[in-house]
Structure formats: structure tokens, C-alpha cells
Amino acid sequence: MEVVIQDDAGELGRLGAKAVIDTLANTPDAVLGLATGSSPVSIYDAVAAAVAAGSVSLARSSAFTLDEYVGLPPGHPQSYRSVILRDFVDKVDLDPGRLHTPDGAAADIPAACAAYEGQIADAGGIDLQILGIGADGHVAFNEPGSSLASRTRIKTLTQQTRVDNARFFDGDVDAVPSHCVTQGVGTIMQARHLLLIASGRHKAQAVHQLVEGPITAMWPASVLQLHPHVTVLVDRAAASRLQLTDYYRDAFANKPDWQGF
Numbered sequence: 428m429e430v431v432i433q434d435d436a437g438e439l440g441r442l443g444a445k446a447v448i449d450t451l452a453n454t455p456d457a458v459l460g461l462a463t464g465s466s467p468v469s470i471y472d473a474v475a476a477a478v479a480a481g482s483v484s485l486a487r488s489s490a491f492t493l494d495e496y497v498g499l500p501p502g503h504p505q506s507y508r509s510v511i512l513r514d515f516v517d518k519v520d521l522d523p524g525r526l527h528t529p530d531g532a533a534a535d536i537p538a539a540c541a542a543y544e545g546q547i548a549d550a551g552g553i554d555l556q557i558l559g560i561g562a563d564g565h566v567a568f569n570e571p572g573s574s575l576a577s578r579t580r581i582k583t584l585t586q587q588t589r590v591d592n593a594r595f596f597d598g599d600v601d602a603v604p605s606h607c608v609t610q611g612v613g614t615i616m617q618a619r620h621l622l623l624i625a626s627g628r629h630k631a632q633a634v635h636q637l638v639e640g641p642i643t644a645m646w647p648a649s650v651l652q653l654h655p656h657v658t659v660l661v662d663r664a665a666a667s668r669l670q671l672t673d674y675y676r677d678a679f680a681n682k683p684d685w686q687g688f
């Protein structure tokens with residue numbers, strides 16, 4: 428696991444975009460895993476700027492998102508499909524026909540979840556998975572207590588997550604759906620490179636548990652310690668509870684040029 432601490436939160440987006448751009452340079456038809464939420468927006472903006480400048484193209488790539496609310500009508504502005512179109516896909520040259528999102532409106536949710544797993548497998552798996560992290564250590568919508576081997580399925584959101592996400596629903600926690608469909612922790616762990624971005628003091632405890640805590644389903648992101656290729660991009664506030672900050676900073680400052688992400 429590589430931990431990259433930056434004083435300037437804006438720099439996190441540039442570094443995250445570099446990982447996306449390097450992946451596409453090596454593999455133009457790369458399968459990207461996209462996260463919703465505010466954390467990855469700086470990455471998406473920097474990738475969109477690179478696409479506009481002609482230095483990278485997503486024309487041959489495809490993408491899968493992590494999760495979706497259950498119970499929102501299709502096209503609802505806060506459905507994660509709408510959000511990822513608005514925040515990223517509409518700003519780059521990715522074919523929207525190659526954007527795959529879990530179906531939270533399916534009549535048969537378990538069948539739709541199994542089909543989603545099948546689509547990821549048929550695409551050859553995810554090359555680069557962008558992740559945020561919840562304040563309670565969730566990844567995608569895998570709340571504390573989620574099986575660390577879980578696959579795409581329906582989950583109940585915690586009250587904390589609904590309160591956190593009420594800001595996207597005019598502050599009305601009752602408007603936040605109570606259920607979601609989400610890639611499982613086991614699904615996420617099969618992506619070839621995991622790139623997690625977090626900023627702000629409210630993420631500090633979750634980042635500490637992710638990087639330095641014991642592996643436990645109570646902090647689902649901690650299982651990333653078992654993945655062979657993880658990059659964690661954090662600002663100083665999100666890194667404020669880490670124990671080995673000097674080591675992480677030194678390792679990044681003295682990183683050989685060839686190492687990349």
C-alpha cells in the first residue's frame with residue numbers, strides 16, 4: 428500500500444489523474460472503476476482537462492460504477508448514474524454506452540446484481556478502481572459489518588451515511604434512500620489497482636483504520652491491506668491520525684521515477 432500525503436488538496440486530484448492517464452497510456456481500452464461522491468471530483472476534473480488538451484482519450488475505454496441507491500426513479504438527479512454522468516462522463520470522450528451502473532430500480536434486484544458481476548467479468552475485470560471512503564470506513568456502500576468477501580448485492584445504509592449524504596438531498600435525511608445496491612468488498616478487491624482518495628479531518632479516523640488498523644469488517648476499507656496494489660491519496664487533515672506520516676512522506680519524496688503508481 429502506498430500512502431501519498433499532500434499539503435495541497437488540489438494536488439491530490441492531479442496525482443489521481445496521473446494514475447488514470449498512465450493506465451490509459453499503457454492500456455487504451457482500460458476498464459475504469461468510477462466512484463461517486465465529492466472526493467474523486469478533483470481527479471475527474473483533472474482528467475477532463477487532459478482530455479480537452481488532447482493528451483489522453485477514453486474513447487476506447489469502458490467504465491463501471493460502484494453503487495446505486497434503491498428506490499430513486501431513473502434519471503433522478505441524485506441517482507449515482509446521473510451524478511457520474513454529470514461529474515465525469517459528460518466531460519470526457521467516454522462512450523456513455525460503455526458506462527455500466529448497477530440497477531437500483533430493477534424488479535429483481537438479486538438477478539440484476541448477479542448480472543452486474545457478470546458484466547464486470549465479461550469486460551475482463553477492472554484495471555483501475557477509484558475509491559472514496561466513508562467516515563465510518565465504508566467503501567462503495569459496504570457499511571461496517573459487511574462481509575469482506577461480499578459481492579454485488581442490496582445493502583441497508585447506516586443512519587450515519589444517510590445523514591452524511593443528506594447534503595445532496597437539500598439536507599433532508601428522510602429523502603435519502605434507506606437501501607442501495609453496491610459492489611461487494613470482494614468485488615472491489617478483484618480490481619487490479621485500487622486508488623483511494625480522501626480529504627478532510629472527518630476522514631482521519633477512517634484513513635487511520637484503513638492504513639494502520641487491524642483488518643476488520645467493522646472498518647471495511649481495512650481489507651485493502653490485503654490487496655497487492657493500492658494507492659491512498661490523502662491531504663494533511665485526512666492524514667492527521669496516521670502514525671507513520673514521516674515514513675510515508677519520505678517514501679514518496681524519494682520514490683524512483685520508474686515506479687509510477
Ligand SMILES: N[C@@H]1[C@@H](O)[C@H](O)[C@@H](COP(=O)(O)O)O[C@@H]1O
Nearest residue numbers: 462464465466559560561567568
Ligand atoms: N457510496 C459513496 C462512497 O462511494 C463514497 O466514497 C463515500 C464518501 O463520499 P464523499 O467522497 O462525498 O465524502 O460516500 C458515499 O456513501
